[in-house]
Amino acid sequence: MIHQSLGDTGHLLIIISFVTSLVAAFAYFKATVNKEIGTDSWISFARITFIVHGLAVMGVVSVLFYIIYNNYFEYHYAWSHSSVNLATHYMIASFWEGQEGSFMVWALWQAILGFVIIKTNKKWEAPVMTVFATVQAFLASMILGVVFGDIKLGSSPFLLLKDVINDPIFLINPDFVPEDGTGLNPLLQNYWMVIHPPTLFLGFATTLIPFSYAIAGLWTGRYKEWIRPALPWAIFSALTLGVGILMGGYWAYETLNFGGYWNWDPVENAVYVPWLILVAGIHTMITFKKSATALKTSIILVIATFILILYSTFLTRSGILGDTSVHSFTDLGLSGQLLIYLLFFLAVSIIFAVRAWGEIPSSEKEASAYSREFWIFIGALTLCLMAFQVIIPTSIPVFNEIIELFGRVSNIAPPADQIEYYSKFQVWFAIALAILSGTGQFFFWNKMDKKEFANAIAIPLIISLLLSAIIFVAAKIFNPLYILVLVAGIYSIVANANILIKLFKSKSYKLTGGSVAHIGIAMMLVGIMFSEGYSKPISLNTLTISKAWTDEQNSTNLPLFLNQTSYMDNYEITYRKELIEATYLPELIKKSYVDDTEDPYYKVARQSILINGKTYAEPGDTLYFQTPENTYYQIDFKHRVSGKTFSLFPRIQTNEQMGSDVVSPDVKKLWNRDIYSFVSVKPPFEEELEWSEKVTEEVKKGDRFFVNDYVATFDGLERVTKVSFTELLGDDIAVRANITVLAEDGEKYLAQPLYVIKNGRVAQVPDVIKEIASKFQIESINPDNGSVTLGLNTTQKDYIILKALEKPHINVLWIGTLVMVLGFIIAIHRRYIEFQMMRDKGVE
Amino acid sequence: MKKSSIIGLIVIAVAVTVIISTSADASAYLTFDEAYELAERGKSKKIHVVGQLKKDASGKPTGIYAGPNKLSVSFVMVDNNMKEQTVYYDEPMPADLLRSEQVVVVGNYQDERFIADRIVLKCPSKYEETEL
Numbered sequence: 001m002i003h004q005s006l007g008d009t010g011h012l013l014i015i016i017s018f019v020t021s022l023v024a025a026f027a028y029f030k031a032t033v034n035k036e037i038g039t040d041s042w043i044s045f046a047r048i049t050f051i052v053h054g055l056a057v058m059g060v061v062s063v064l065f066y067i068i069y070n071n072y073f074e075y076h077y078a079w080s081h082s083s084v085n086l087a088t089h090y091m092i093a094s095f096w097e098g099q100e101g102s103f104m105v106w107a108l109w110q111a112i113l114g115f116v117i118i119k120t121n122k123k124w125e126a127p128v129m130t131v132f133a134t135v136q137a138f139l140a141s142m143i144l145g146v147v148f149g150d151i152k153l154g155s156s157p158f159l160l161l162k163d164v165i166n167d168p169i170f171l172i173n174p175d176f177v178p179e180d181g182t183g184l185n186p187l188l189q190n191y192w193m194v195i196h197p198p199t200l201f202l203g204f205a206t207t208l209i210p211f212s213y214a215i216a217g218l219w220t221g222r223y224k225e226w227i228r229p230a231l232p233w234a235i236f237s238a239l240t241l242g243v244g245i246l247m248g249g250y251w252a253y254e255t256l257n258f259g260g261y262w263n264w265d266p267v268e269n270a271v272y273v274p275w276l277i278l279v280a281g282i283h284t285m286i287t288f289k290k291s292a293t294a295l296k297t298s299i300i301l302v303i304a305t306f307i308l309i310l311y312s313t314f315l316t317r318s319g320i321l322g323d324t325s326v327h328s329f330t331d332l333g334l335s336g337q338l339l340i341y342l343l344f345f346l347a348v349s350i351i352f353a354v355r356a357w358g359e360i361p362s363s364e365k366e367a368s369a370y371s372r373e374f375w376i377f378i379g380a381l382t383l384c385l386m387a388f389q390v391i392i393p394t395s396i397p398v399f400n401e402i403i404e405l406f407g408r409v410s411n412i413a414p415p416a417d418q419i420e421y422y423s424k425f426q427v428w429f430a431i432a433l434a435i436l437s438g439t440g441q442f443f444f445w446n447k448m449d450k451k452e453f454a455n456a457i458a459i460p461l462i463i464s465l466l467l468s469a470i471i472f473v474a475a476k477i478f479n480p481l482y483i484l485v486l487v488a489g490i491y492s493i494v495a496n497a498n499i500l501i502k503l504f505k506s507k508s509y510k511l512t513g514g515s516v517a518h519i520g521i522a523m524m525l526v527g528i529m530f531s532e533g534y535s536k537p538i539s540l541n542t543l544t545i546s547k548a549w550t551d552e553q554n555s556t557n558l559p560l561f562l563n564q565t566s567y568m569d570n571y572e573i574t575y576r577k578e579l580i581e582a583t584y585l586p587e588l589i590k591k592s593y594v595d596d597t598e599d600p601y602y603k604v605a606r607q608s609i610l611i612n613g614k615t616y617a618e619p620g621d622t623l624y625f626q627t628p629e630n631t632y633y634q635i636d637f638k639h640r641v642s643g644k645t646f647s648l649f650p651r652i653q654t655n656e657q658m659g660s661d662v663v664s665p666d667v668k669k670l671w672n673r674d675i676y677s678f679v680s681v682k683p684p685f686e687e688e689l690e691w692s693e694k695v696t697e698e699v700k701k702g703d704r705f706f707v708n709d710y711v712a713t714f715d716g717l718e719r720v721t722k723v724s725f726t727e728l729l730g731d732d733i734a735v736r737a738n739i740t741v742l743a744e745d746g747e748k749y750l751a752q753p754l755y756v757i758k759n760g761r762v763a764q765v766p767d768v769i770k771e772i773a774s775k776f777q778i779e780s781i782n783p784d785n786g787s788v789t790l791g792l793n794t795t796q797k798d799y800i801i802l803k804a805l806e807k808p809h810i811n812v813l814w815i816g817t818l819v820m821v822l823g824f825i826i827a828i829h830r831r832y833i834e835f836q837m838m839r840d841k842g843v844e
Numbered sequence: 845m846k847k848s849s850i851i852g853l854i855v856i857a858v859a860v861t862v863i864i865s866t867s868a869d870a871s872a873y874l875t876f877d878e879a880y881e882l883a884e885r886g887k888s889k890k891i892h893v894v895g896q897l898k899k900d901a902s903g904k905p906t907g908i909y910a911g912p913n914k915l916s917v918s919f920v921m922v923d924n925n926m927k928e929q930t931v932y933y934d935e936p937m938p939a940d941l942l943r944s945e946q947v948v949v950v951g952n953y954q955d956e957r958f959i960a961d962r963i964v965l966k967c968p969s970k971y972e973e974t975e976l
Contacts, residue, residue: 369847381855389862396870413871416890416950416961421869425862548911550934681915681936 002074002175003067007158010063011145014156017056017107018140024049025133031126032220038122046126047118050133054111057140061108064157065095074177076164077101077157083183085601085626093193094184096201099317099332100143100157105198107139109205117209121229121839127216128209135208138341142334155332186629186655187662192251196244200271203241204309207278209233211306214299218352223360224288224295228838231285232831234302238278239824245271246817253676255664260532261813264422266321266414269394270312273387278305280383286514287376293363294377301380303349308391310342320397370448375440382436386429390422423532427485430525434488437518438495444514445499457495464494475530475808485529492522510830517823520816527813531674538569539677539804557680560635562771562798563744569675571637575800578770579632579649582623587611588632588649592749592770600628607750629654633679633800637668650678650802671811677804691793696779700787708774708794712741712751717781717788725765726758733757737778737788743771751776753790766791773797871950876929876958883953890952890961895923897947905942921947933960940965 027046036043064077068091073079081094081101096102114132118125145156161178162170169176184193210230217226248268249261262268281301284294315321318335367373396414403410415421442448442456468487477483496515503512537556544554560566560575567573579588582603589611594603603625605617617623632649639645648666655662665678697705701716715738723734739751754765755778766777777791873892874882882889897905898920907920907930917937922928931949941947944965951960 374847378851381851385855385858385862388859392862393866393870396866411873412867413873413892413950415866415869416871416892425865546911546915548916548934553915553934 002160002177003072006063006067006072007075007160010060010158011156013056013059013063014140014143017053017060018137018144020049020053020056021133021136021140024053025130025137028126028130028133032130036126043126046129050114050118050129053136054115057107057111061104064101064104068094071181073181074161076159076161079161079178079181081181081184083181086184087626089194090184090189093188096197097184097188098157100155102197102201103139103142106201106204107136109202110136110139110208113205113209124213124216124229127219128212131212131215132208142337152333153337155334186627186653189627190251190255192247192255196247196251199240199247200244203237203244206233206237206240207274207306207309210237210302214302215349215352218299218356223356227285227288227298229835230302232828232835234278234282234285235824235828235831238275238282239821239828241271241275241278243821245275254667264418266394267316269390270315273391274305274308274312276383276387277301277308280380281305283376283380287373291373293367293373296360296362297380299353303353307346307349310345314338314342320401370443370450370453372443375436375443379433379436379440382429382432386426389425389429427481431484431488434492434522434525437521438492441495441499441515460495460498461491464491467494479533482529482533486526489522489526489529493519496522510826513823513827513830516826517820520820520823523816523819524813527809527816530809531807531813534808535805537803538806539802545801556803558802559799560802568804570640572640574636576634576636579634580625581627581630583626584624585611585616591631594623601625635802648677652679652682669811672809674807674810675804676807677802679800680803681801689795691775691795694791694793697790697792698787699790707741707792708772710741710743710772712739714739714788723754723756728758737790739776741769741772753778755781770798875923875925876927877925880953888952890950892948892950893923894946894948895921897944898922898928910937921949929958931958931960933963938963938965
C-alpha cells in the first residue's frame with residue numbers, strides 16, 4: 001500500500017515553511033524599517049509567522065522520520081537510505097545520509113536558534129530575524145521540489161520511488177512497494193554517523209547568528225553595539241564547529257581507516273577554513289571590546305565566516321568536487337540554486353558594508369608593538385593567511401570551471417599528495433600561532449613596556465626551553481622542524497599556564513577561558529607532531545609476501561597464521577578466531593559455529609553456543625544477524641615482559657554498496673601511544689583453495705588418527721533423515737560420519753561429512769573445518785569389516801595479514817581537544833553573562 | 845617605515861608565496877599520451893588522468909587482473925582521447941572500482957608502465973541508487 005497522504009502532508013509542510021519564511025522575512029524587514037521593538041504590530045505578526053515556520057520545519061522532519069522509521073519503501077528517500085534490518089539509531093542516521101535530510105537538519109537547527117534569539121533578545125529581534133528568515137527561505141527552497149516550466153526548484157525528500165526510478169515493474173503494478181530498502185551504507189553504520197552530522201550542522205547553523213548581528217548592526221547603524229550580543233554566539237559557534245570537525249577526524253581515524261585523522265580532503269578543508277576565520281574574528285571582537293580598535297576587521301571576518309560556510313556548502317553539494325574528493329555528496333542538480341544562495345548573501349553583505357563603511361569608527365593611531373591589540377591583530381592575520389593557504393588549492397576545481405566558462409581549457413589539478421602539500425605549509429603557521437598565543441598573553445592582561453616584558457617573559461621562556469630539551473632528548477626527536485614545533489607548543493602551554501595560575505590566585509576563574517583554550521590548542525599541536533611525525537609501522541616482517549608489492553609494503557605487513565604466535569613490537573601476537581556478531585547474543589561468536597542460510601540475516605548453529613556457561617543456541621537453532629556483512633578477527637597480544645594481555649578485533653566489512661570489502665582498524669590505547677591495527681588482507685579461505693593430494697584412512701568407531709597434525713577421533717556413523725540440498729524419498733539413505741578433532745587450547749571441532757544414496761546413486765558431501773585447514777569426505781562404507789574409509793585433504797592454514805602502526809602520544813591531541821572545549825565553554829559563559837547584564841540594564 | 849607597511853609587505857609576500865606554490869605544486873589533468881611525453885622528458889611529476897574502465901560488448905569491465913593474493917591490481921583504462929592504457933596499482937583493488945562510472949588515477953609513467961599512487965572513483969551508486 002502506498003501512503004500517499006503522508007508524502008503530500010510533508011510536501012505541503014515544506015511549502016508552508018518556505019512561504020512563511022518569506023513572509024516572516026518581509027514582516028521583520030518592515031518592523032526594522034519602522035524601528036519596532038517588543039509587541040508592535042509588524043513584529044508580532046513576523047514573530048507568529050516565524051513560529052509557524054519553525055513548527056512547519058519540525059513537521060517536515062517528523063514526517064520524513066516517520067516514513068523512514070516505518071519502512072515505507074514506496075518513498076525513494078526511505079528506500080535508498082534505510083532498510084528493514086537497520087537498528088533504530090541508524091534509522092536516525094539514515095535521515096541525514098542524503099542531501100535533502102541534511103538540509104533539513106540544518107534548517108531545523110536554525111529554526112530552533114531563531115526561537116532562542118526571539119526569546120532572549122527583543123532589542124535586536126527585527127533586523128537579526130530578517131536575516132534569519134531569509135536564510136531559512138533559501139534552505140527551504142533546496143527541498144521544495146517544485147517545477148516552474150524548465151526550472152526545477154529544490155529536490156523534495158517526499159518523492160515516490162516510482163516517480164524517481166524507471167522500472168518496468170511500475171508499468172505492471174503501479175502500487176509496487178519493495179520489500180526492503182537498500183539501506184544505510186554499512187560503512188556509515190557507526191555511532192559517529194549518529195552524532196557527527198548534527199553537531200557539524202549545529203556549527204554551520206550557529207555561524208548565522210554573529211553574521212545576522214553584523215548585518216543588523218550595519219543596517220541599523222549600530223556599528224559597535226552588535227559585538228556584545230554576537231560574541232558569546234560566535235564562541236559557541238567556534239566550539240560546535242570545532243567539535244564537529246574533530247569528531248569527523250576521530251571517526252576517520254577509528255573506523256574509516258583513512259590511516260590518520262586528517263587527510264586534507266577538500267570536504268574537510270571546506271569547513272576548516274571558516275573555522276579558522278571565525279576564530280580570528282572572535283579575537284578581533286575581543287580586542288574591540290577592550291579598546292575600540294579592529295571593528296572593521298571584526299565585521300569583515302564575521303561576514304567572511306558565514307560566506308565561507310555557504311561556499312563550503314556549494315563545494316560539497318554541487319558536484320564540483322566530483323573528481324577530487326572521496327566523500328562529497330552526489331549532485332542533485334542544485335548547483336545553480338546553491339550558487340545563487342552564495343552570491344545573494346555575498347552581494348547583501350557587500351552592499352551593507354559599503355553603505356556603512358565611511359561611518360564605521362576606526363582608530364587612526366597605530367598600535368604599539370608592546371600592546372595587546374598588536375599581538376592579537378598579528379594572530380588574527382596569521383589565522384587568515386593559514387586559511388588562505390588552504391582555500392586556494394581547494395578551490396582549484398572552481399578555478400577550472402570559471403576558466404572554462406570563458407571558453408578556455410584548464411587542466412590544473414589539486415596537488416598529487418595532499419597531506420604532504422598542506423602539512424608543509426600549515427606547520428609553519430601553527431608554529432607562529434603557538435608563539436603568538438603564548439606571547440600575546442603577557443600583553444593581554446597588563447600594559448607593558450620593553451623592560452617589563454623582558455622580565456615577564458624570562459622565566460616562562462627558560463622553563464619551556466628546559467622542558468622541551470628534556471622531552472626531545474627523552475623522546476629522541478632530532479628533526480629540526482619537529483623540535484621547533486615542540487618548543488613553540490611547550491612555550492605556549494607554559495606561558496598560558498603562567499597566566500592561568502595568576503588568574504587562579506586572584507580567583508578570577510571566569511576569565512580563564514582564553515588561556516585554557518590556548519593550552520588545549522598547543523597540546524593538540526604537540527600531539528599532532530608526535531602522532532603524525534613519528535607514526536611508524538610496527539608490523540615488521542622479513543618475508544616476501546608478494547612480488548607485486550613494493551619492499552616497503554612487504555616489510556611492513558605481517559602474515560599471521562591461525563593459532564601460531566609471532567612477535568611484533570613488545571608483544572607476542574596470535575591470530576585466534578574469525579568472529580561475527582549475532583544480534584541477541586552478549587558476545588561475538590565464531591564464524592564457524594554457524595552455517596549460512598538463504599537469508600543472509602539468519603544463520604543456523606552447527607554446534608551448541610555457550611557463552612559464560614550459558615547455552616544460547618543448540619545445534620540447528622536459527623540465529624538473527626543484523627550486520628552479517630561484518631567479520632571480526634581476534635588477535636591476542638601478550639606483552640613480552642609484563643605478560644599483560646589484551647585482544648584487538650579489527651574488522652572487514654563485505655560492503656555491497658561499495659562493491660567490495662572495507663577494512664576498519666581496532667585501536668589499543670596505551671598511555672603513551674596507540675597501537676592502530678587492521679587486517680590488510682583477509683583470509684584466503686574465502687577464495688578458492690589449493691588442496692593437498694587426498695590421503696585415505698580406514699577407521700572403525702573409536703579409532704584415532706592424525707589429520708594435519710591434529711588428533712581426530714572417529715565417533716561412528718549416524719543415519720540422518722534430512723539433508724539440506726535434496727529431499728530424501730523411499731529407498732534413499734543418508735548417513736554422516738561424526739569426527740571430533742582436538743585443536744589448540746582444548747578447542748574441539750566436529751566434522752560431519754555426508755554419504756547419500758539417492759535413486760541408487762551415491763553422493764559424497766565433504767565437510768571443511770577451516771580452523772584446522774582440513775577437508776573430510778566419506779570415500780566408502782565397508783559393511784564387511786564395519787569400517788569406513790575417509791578421504792582427507794589439507795591445505796595451507798588460515799591466515800590474515802596484519803598491518804599495525806604506532807601512533808605515539810596521540811592522547812595528548814585528544815586531551816588537548818577536551819581542554820580547548822573547556823576553554824571555549826568558560827569563555828561563552830563569561831561573554832553571555834556580560835551580554836545579559838547589559839541587556840537587563842536596557843543598554844542592548 | 846611604518847609598522848603597518850612592514851606587516852602589509854609580509855602579508856603580501858606570504859600570499860604571493862602561497863599562490864606561486866599552489867601553481868607550482870598543482871598537478872594537472874592530462875591524457876595518457878601527454879603523461880607519457882612528460883615522463884619521456886624526464887619529469888617525474890605525478891599527474892591526474894581521467895577516464896573509464898575498458899568495457900566489453902556487454903558493458904562489463906574487462907582487462908582487470910588482480911595480483912597474487914589480490915594484493916595488487918592492474919586494469920585497462922580508456923582516457924578521454926580513447927587511448928587504452930594498463931594501469932598498475934600496488935594496493936588491493938579499491939572497494940568500488942568495478943562499479944565506477946569514472947576513474948581518476950593519480951600517478952606517472954615509470955619504466956614504460958603507468959603506476960597509480962591514488963585512485964579517485966566516481967560511482968553512480970555511492971549515495972543514491974538508480975536501479976531497483
